[in-house]
Amino acid sequence: MPLGSKVWLNGRVLDQGAAHLDVADRGFTLGDGLFETLLWTGHEIRFVDDHLARLTQSAAALGLDMPFDVAALKAGLLALTADGGGQTAALRLTLTAGSGPRGLARQAMAIPTCLITIAPYAVPPGPVRLKSVSIRRNCGAPSARFKTVSYLENIMALEEAKALGGDDALLFGTSGYVACTASANIIIRLDEGALTPKQDDGALVGIVRGRLLARGLVTEAHVDPAMLGAASACAVTNALIGVRPVSEIDDRQLEVNEAWMRDLRNALGNA
Amino acid sequence: MPLGSKVWLNGRVLDQGAAHLDVADRGFTLGDGLFETLLWTGHEIRFVDDHLARLTQSAAALGLDMPFDVAALKAGLLALTADGGGQTAALRLTLTAGSGPRGLARQAMAIPTCLITIAPYAVPPGPVRLKSVSIRRNCGAPSARFKTVSYLENIMALEEAKALGGDDALLFGTSGYVACTASANIIIRLDEGALTPKQDDGALVGIVRGRLLARGLVTEAHVDPAMLGAASACAVTNALIGVRPVSEIDDRQLEVNEAWMRDLRNALGNA
Numbered sequence: 001m002p003l004g005s006k007v008w009l010n011g012r013v014l015d016q017g018a019a020h021l022d023v024a025d026r027g028f029t030l031g032d033g034l035f036e037t038l039l040w041t042g043h044e045i046r047f048v049d050d051h052l053a054r055l056t057q058s059a060a061a062l063g064l065d066m067p068f069d070v071a072a073l074k075a076g077l078l079a080l081t082a083d084g085g086g087q088t089a090a091l092r093l094t095l096t097a098g099s100g101p102r103g104l105a106r107q108a109m110a111i112p113t114c115l116i117t118i119a120p121y122a123v124p125p126g127p128v129r130l131k132s133v134s135i136r137r138n139c140g141a142p143s144a145r146f147k148t149v150s151y152l153e154n155i156m157a158l159e160e161a162k163a164l165g166g167d168d169a170l171l172f173g174t175s176g177y178v179a180c181t182a183s184a185n186i187i188i189r190l191d192e193g194a195l196t197p198k199q200d201d202g203a204l205v206g207i208v209r210g211r212l213l214a215r216g217l218v219t220e221a222h223v224d225p226a227m228l229g230a231a232s233a234c235a236v237t238n239a240l241i242g243v244r245p246v247s248e249i250d251d252r253q254l255e256v257n258e259a260w261m262r263d264l265r266n267a268l269g270n271a
Numbered sequence: 272m273p274l275g276s277k278v279w280l281n282g283r284v285l286d287q288g289a290a291h292l293d294v295a296d297r298g299f300t301l302g303d304g305l306f307e308t309l310l311w312t313g314h315e316i317r318f319v320d321d322h323l324a325r326l327t328q329s330a331a332a333l334g335l336d337m338p339f340d341v342a343a344l345k346a347g348l349l350a351l352t353a354d355g356g357g358q359t360a361a362l363r364l365t366l367t368a369g370s371g372p373r374g375l376a377r378q379a380m381a382i383p384t385c386l387i388t389i390a391p392y393a394v395p396p397g398p399v400r401l402k403s404v405s406i407r408r409n410c411g412a413p414s415a416r417f418k419t420v421s422y423l424e425n426i427m428a429l430e431e432a433k434a435l436g437g438d439d440a441l442l443f444g445t446s447g448y449v450a451c452t453a454s455a456n457i458i459i460r461l462d463e464g465a466l467t468p469k470q471d472d473g474a475l476v477g478i479v480r481g482r483l484l485a486r487g488l489v490t491e492a493h494v495d496p497a498m499l500g501a502a503s504a505c506a507v508t509n510a511l512i513g514v515r516p517v518s519e520i521d522d523r524q525l526e527v528n529e530a531w532m533r534d535l536r537n538a539l540g541n542a
Contacts, residue, residue: 007294020291021299023278023386028292029365030422031302037373062423063430090373094300102308102361102390104422104429104454115294119373138409138445142427150421151301151375152333156413158375159334174409174445183375 001083008076008116011068016117025113027096030104031150033113034058034096039240040081040089040118047239048074050207055095058146064097067112080118090121090240094149121240124167127247127256128236130181131166133157137179137202144173144202158182168236170249173202178223184238185209186246187218188231189260195221208237208268215267233257235264242268272354279347279387282339287388296384298367301375302421304384305329305367310511311352311360311389318510319345321478326366329417335368338383351389361392361511365420392511395438398518398527399507401452402437404428408450408473415444415473429453439507441520444473449494455509456480457517458489459502460531466492479508479539486538504528506535513539 007019026032036055039046052070059066068076077091094115100107135157137144143153154169161169161182170186173179179202180186187196187209196213197203198220212218221227228234234246234254243264245256278290297303307326310317323341330337339347348362369383406428408415414424425440432440432453441457444450450473451457458467458480467484468474469491483489492498499505505517505525514535516527 009294016294019294021294021296023280023287023290023292023388025292025299028296028299028367029306029363029420030426031420032423032426035300062427092300092373096299102363102388102392104426105433106426106430117294117373121373135412136409136445138407138412138414138424141406141409141424143409143414143421143424148423149300149302150414150423152303152419152421153409153412153414155301155303155375155377156333159377162376174407 003083003087003089004117004119006080006083008080010114011072011076013079021113022099024099024101025096026098026100027094027113027149031148032097032106033094033149034062034064035092035094035147035149037239038077038091038093039121040084040091042084042086042088045077045081045091047207047211048077050210051093051239054147054205054207055093059095062142062146063106064095065112066095067114076116080116088121089118092117096149123241123244127245128168129166129248130168130170130246130250131161131164132250133160133169133171135160135171137171137173139173139175139200139202144179144204145199147204154182171202175201177201178228179203181236184236184241187212187235187237188223188228189233189257190227190231194218195223195227197221197223206237207239208242211268212237212264217264217267233260235261274354274358274360275388275390277351277354279351281385282343282347284350292384293370295370295372296367297369297371298365298384298420302419303368303377304365304420305333305335306363306365306418306420308510309348309362309364310392311355311362313355313357313359316348316352316362318478318482319348321481322510325476325478326364330366333413333417334377335366336383337366338385347387351387359392360389363388367420394512394515398516399439400437400519401439401441401517401521402432402435403521404431404440404442406431406442408442408444410444410446410471410473415450415475416470418475425453442473446472448472449499450474452507455507455512458483458506458508459494459499460504460528461498461502465489466494466498468492468494477508478510479513482539483508483535488535488538504531506532
């Protein structure tokens with residue numbers, strides 16, 4: 001079976017065409033949910049424990065019930081990789097508040113929806129061109145702190161960047177400092193070391209970002225436009241791409257620092 | 272048939288249990304869509320043209336295709352009211368970007384999803400108690416300018432307000448001024464007249480708000496906490512509730528000004 005012909009929905013592996021969502025699912029009606037995107041390397045799910053820990057913590061913070069424990073979710077993720085034949089793939093785990101009556105208020109006893117899908121994935125070749133966009137990350141708000149399915153601002157930021165000729169959007173936070181891109185964290189290289197925006201400035205708590213922080217290769221800081229301008233190199237990170245170099249920020253060209261890329265990637269184990 | 276046993280999905284009236292969404296619908300996966308909530312009075316859909324005009328404009332601004340024209344959507348809305356037997360009801364029209372492959376980028380030629388549902392509705396009795404919450408409206412961003420299905424911040428704002436003993440949340444914008452509530456616009460009454468927050472401060476372009484502005488009963492202004500404190504009365508407005516009085520903002524009690532309520536409601540025609 002080709003990869004992606006099956007999905008895992010609320011504990012069951014189903015043919016993609018046989019899996020349906022209720023029209024009253026609050027993920028669909030109100031963006032009331034969370035997701036994780038994970039890399040299947042062809043032989044393992046990278047950082048799977050980090051992802052499931054983040055999902056668990058985010059769900060608790062937002063008051064979303066987790067209908068399956070981490071072991072069951074891991075089994076569900078692995079079940080979909082069986083058709084992969086060693087190719088790399090993107091797994092996506094979505095958790096929503098499930099079906100509910102009209103209105104914003106969540107109901108007690110609602111049964112969450114939990115969906116896992118998989119699709120073939122390969123990291124796009126070459127470096128990334130970033131374009132600054134007008135949309136700001138809402139610092140401190142749930143949409144900036146958690147990986148929620150209320151993701152329209154990321155979509156619109158990407159659309160804006162593409163219209164400007166970029167591959168991804170450079171987003172500032174409402175704090176005025178750099179936050180992240182539409183789908184990745186950002187790292188800049190300065191003489192004094194590598195910096196990544198603080199969570200308080202709207203940076204998502206990225207899994208790869210967290211790994212690099214823990215290894216001491218990157219430090220959190222407020223990143224302002226002057227620092228961007230002073231950076232000798234720049235990279236973006238997320239669970240699928242690992243670390244990718246940035247070749248352009250708006251009209252400024254950047255050299256790709258291959259040695260630095262190698263250091264960052266080595267710190268992740270491989271990728 | 273009881274009201275709500277049928278839905279209208281992509282042009283067809285279906286039993287609620289027979290209507291399903293694709294697991295790849297971008298409304299579900301990414302909050303990539305818009306919605307309208309409309310009042311069925313028992314004999315008409317209030318302000319239906321205003322709602323469909325707003326949806327059309329919002330869809331154009333966000334680059335979402337409208338798969339049905341206004342006449343077809345109006346017919347779909349009316350089709351669901353047939354079971355109502357003269358009771359008031361809430362209609363909801365949801366438009367999403369439809370199914371798509373993984374990733375943020377929208378595909379050309381995607382087929383949008385258009386869903387209409389209906390549920391019995393009666394305006395809750397009594398006035399509303401508002402509680403200020405920590406979540407800010409992201410002024411100027413799509414989530415503040417349009418009624419999108421990326422609505423998690425509204426949900427969390429309501430949860431925060433309820434935990435504080437309120438019925439609805441008072442949200443400030445990232446501009447620092449009052450914006451709106453989790454599900455309604457706000458109007459304050461001062462000696463010099465009635466004011467409602469500006470769109471630039473994060474106020475949704477509400478249908479009832481727009482009607483009251485057009486009739487000259489309300490003026491747009493930056494509303495700061497001092498003005499809230501000076502207000503002699505306060506009301507909230509949306510398509511379902513029409514106009515409801517506010518009896519409490521945080522720890523401050525407010526008199527319900529019945530004459531003012533009547534003036535506002537009369538300006539809307541009835542309700």
